[in-house]
Amino acid sequence: MQFGYSEACLDHDTGARHPETADRLRAIRQQLARRHGVEYVDADPASVDAVTAVHDNDYVDEFREFCTDGGGNWDADTVASEGTWKAALASAGLAQWAAERALAGDDGRETPFSIGRPPGHHAVEADAMGFCFFNNAGVAAQHALDDGGADRVAIFDWDVHHGNGTQDIFYDRGDVFYASIHEQGLFPGTGDVNEIGTGAGERTTLNVPLRSGAGDADYLLAFERTVGPALDRFDPDLLLVSAGFDAHRHDPISRMRVSTEGYACLTEQVRETADAVDAGLGFVLEGGYGLDTLSESIATVHETFDGRAPVEDDDGHADATEDLIDEVRSAHGLE
Template sequence: MRFGYSAECLEHDPGSRHPESPDRLRAIRQALAKRHGVEYVEADPIDESAARAAHDADYVREFREFCASGGGQWDPDTVAVEATWDAALRSAGQAVWAAEAALDGASGRETPFALGRPPGHHAVADDAMGFCFLNNAAIAAEAMIDDGRAERVAIVDWDVHHGNGTQDIFEDRGDVFYASIHERGLYPGTGEAGEIGTGDGEGATVNLAYPSGAGDPAYVAAIDEVFAPLLDEFGPDLLLVSAGFDAHEHDPISRMSVSTEGYGVLAARLRDLADRSDAGFGFVLEGGYGLDTLSESITTVNEVFGGYDPVEPEGSVDDRARSVIDEVRAAHGLNG
């Protein structure tokens, strides 16, 4: 794979006790150093106008000025330093690069993966939250639509937390499809099955809020039984994965049970869905807070795009997860 990366993203340092640490990127780089065929690209940062295309202009100005004054505690979870503004512009730039490369036809070993931080999917149109300041995937999707590179963009979010920010930005839009698998009851507490979008966007938001303990079979079933038919109907020009790895069975801040191999299966499944729509395909890093599990999972995804065929999960979907799938299928008219 080709990984978007910039050392500037390491300068965003919310403190030694904060789980969203620069060590996340260092661990990923260290793990990938042991693999052949890995290439890094340092994309240009976005300019402020690109941020304003997805976010409220007053909020973007407030964020810039907050960092310029030295930063601090934006909210109990979300911390900025002076360098966070430049790191956030660079992180969003990596996401835009991934979207552009995907639409240019990059695939296989050249499939783009943006390794930016701070992450983005909790950043709503007019506020930062959940470690996130600028919504990287949303900015990339908006840029591709505004530039005429894509008419329809899909974002599939497998981070263990619901991407409330991405949903907030696009929920009344019919040209961006947002689908999330996340743990019910976990921060930020949004993303129930009945949240399907509003107005022109009705039906283009999809949420599977699984109970704790859901693992590989449930995640694969979400893609096969819910996302696949809806994405086939939507027909995206671009499919971006908001790729958090905190649903891993050994991640320290969640209670889900996705395996390292399972992430490889999910990546392969979504690649195949993108291929069916002849859509560009790429990844944007979100969460994942166990350094070993994060780096090992990304390494497995990288191997999938180098030709590795991941092992399909054994076992069936348990009754609690099955009820969620049935509820979401009903909400989107898939049970008829």
């Protein structure tokens, strides 16, 4: 794979005890150093105009001034430093790069993966939250629609937390499809099945809120029977994956049971779907806070594109997942 990376993302200083630290990127690079076929690209940062295409101008100005004044706690969980402004622009720019390369036809071993920080999927139009300041995937999707030649963009979010910001930004839009598989009831408390979009965006938002303890089989079945068919119907030109790895069974801040190999299997499903609808495919880093599990999971995504065949485990899915899938399919007319 090609990995978008910028040293500027290391300058976002969240402090010693915060789970979202620069060590995440260092651990990823250290793990990838053991693999072959890894290429790094330092893309241009996003412009302010690109960011304000999805974010409120006053919010962006306020955030810039906040960082210029030295930063601090934006809210109880979301911390900025003086370097966060440039880091956030760099992270959004890396996501734009992933979208551009995917639309240009880079696939297989050249599939783009943006490993920027801060993450983005909780950032709403006019506010930061949940460690996120700019909605990286949202900026990239809008950039693809405005300048990249895409008519329809899909974002699939497999982070353990629901991407409320991405959903909100595109909730009434018919040209962006947002799908999320996440842990029910976890921060930020959004992402119910009945949140399907409104107006021109009706049925372009799809949520699968799995119960705590869901594992590989639950995720794979949920994608196979809900996200995959909905993507096929939407027929996007570009598919971006908001790739958080905090649903891993050993991640410190979730209760899900996805394995490292499970991410490889999910990657294979995503790749097959992108191929079937002839969409460019790119990945954008979101969460994942166990350094070993985060870096190993990204390495296994890379190896999947490098030719390694994933192996599903023998554990079955929960009965509750079947019921949830039926509810989602009904809400989206997939029956």
